[in-house]
Amino acid sequence: MNDYTEAEVQRALAEDLGVAEQGITVVRTEPGLVLCGEVESPHRRDEIVRLVHERFPGIEIAADIGVTRAAAPTEAEELA
Amino acid sequence: MIRIAAVGDVHIDRDVLGRFRPALEELPEHADVLLLAGDLTRHGTEAEAKCVATEFGGLGVPVIAVLGNHDHHCDEVPGVLAALGDAGITVLEGDSTVVRVDGVRLGVAGVKGFGGGFAGRCASEFGEPEMKAFVRTTGAVAERLGAALRDLDCDVRVALTHYSPVPDTLAGEPLEIYPFLGSYLLGQAIDSAPTALAVHGHAHHGSERGRTPGGVRVRNVAHPVIKQAYSVFNLAADNVSSSAASGI
Numbered sequence: 001m002n003d004y005t006e007a008e009v010q011r012a013l014a015e016d017l018g019v020a021e022q023g024i025t026v027v028r029t030e031p032g033l034v035l036c037g038e039v040e041s042p043h044r045r046d047e048i049v050r051l052v053h054e055r056f057p058g059i060e061i062a063a064d065i066g067v068t069r070a071a072a073p074t075e076a077e078e079l080a
Numbered sequence: 081m082i083r084i085a086a087v088g089d090v091h092i093d094r095d096v097l098g099r100f101r102p103a104l105e106e107l108p109e110h111a112d113v114l115l116l117a118g119d120l121t122r123h124g125t126e127a128e129a130k131c132v133a134t135e136f137g138g139l140g141v142p143v144i145a146v147l148g149n150h151d152h153h154c155d156e157v158p159g160v161l162a163a164l165g166d167a168g169i170t171v172l173e174g175d176s177t178v179v180r181v182d183g184v185r186l187g188v189a190g191v192k193g194f195g196g197g198f199a200g201r202c203a204s205e206f207g208e209p210e211m212k213a214f215v216r217t218t219g220a221v222a223e224r225l226g227a228a229l230r231d232l233d234c235d236v237r238v239a240l241t242h243y244s245p246v247p248d249t250l251a252g253e254p255l256e257i258y259p260f261l262g263s264y265l266l267g268q269a270i271d272s273a274p275t276a277l278a279v280h281g282h283a284h285h286g287s288e289r290g291r292t293p294g295g296v297r298v299r300n301v302a303h304p305v306i307k308q309a310y311s312v313f314n315l316a317a318d319n320v321s322s323s324a325a326s327g328i
């Protein structure tokens with residue numbers, strides 16, 4: 001696990017068409033890496049973890065990825 | 081008062097269908113218009129754009145959009161535009177549209193925009209052809225945005241972009257990638273007209289509020305930033321020119 005691997009993981013997430021996520025932060029830890037960020041569906045979170053496992057076998061992955069809430073706003077911003 | 085709902089970076093594909101719909105059903109109670117600030121699709125296929133059309137079509141209020149970089153990825157822009165157009169979504173790129181809200185004319189000018197960075201830390205039109213092309217692209221779209229804003233015949237002007245016109249709303253993103261997130265040239269274009277509000281997306285880790293050097297309020301409405309289906313901005317009457325106010 002070095003800088004190059006970190007860059008490869010980041011690019012794989014952005015460039016793989018089944019994932020296409022640019023908003024995931026890759027944090028290096030001992031012994032592996034943590035994926036952080038928000039995605040639009042639980043399916044995408046699973047796909048991200050699956051892709052990284054598949055392309056980088058042997059690297060331990062923890063995912064801390066949330067699904068962005070999509071509720072109606074409770075208040076408006078008044079722009080006077 | 082004009083009530084503007086806005087969201088960007090919804091990155092829709094089949095797996096997201098229906099997630100926004102409950103909040104969208106009640107949108108007409110909260111807002112008069114919905115702005116979509118680009119990255120509507122996951123990677124720019126016509127099939128994904130049809131999902132966007134299903135999710136954001138038939139809302140009962142006008143829906144005005146710009147595309148984002150993701151909407152360009154698969155080189156299917158004509159198909160994407162057709163699918164959005166079929167759903168009655170107006171897509172702007174260097175042009176504008178006017179909608180009437182209670183007798184007030186709301187004008188929205190939009191471009192996707194592009195990168196380049198911000199004053200003092202930006203790319204220059206110098207050197208290799210690739211570098212010059214990059215900077216010229218931003219210069220050209222910014223000029224079109226400025227012209228579209230200045231040419232608008234309306235009471236309230238709003239600028240809609242995907243890329244950011246200011247660094248303020250990027251706070252939270254790594255500094256190293258600011259040049260890929262926006263350009264001061266977009267801000268300069270926005271400041272060249274009496275713009276009431278500028279709305280953008282693209283910076284998923286950015287922050288909500290900023291201001292152009294000319295004092296125009298800027299809002300980053302990227303979905304992961306606002307963490308709700310859409311934000312609503314109420315533009316008070318004093319943002320409306322007196323000619324319009326007297327016409328109400």
Ligand SMILES: [Fe+2]
Pocket residue numbers: 089119148150282284
């Ligand atoms: Fe995005």
Ligand SMILES: [Fe+2]
Pocket residue numbers: 119148149150242281282283
């Ligand atoms: Fe984007």
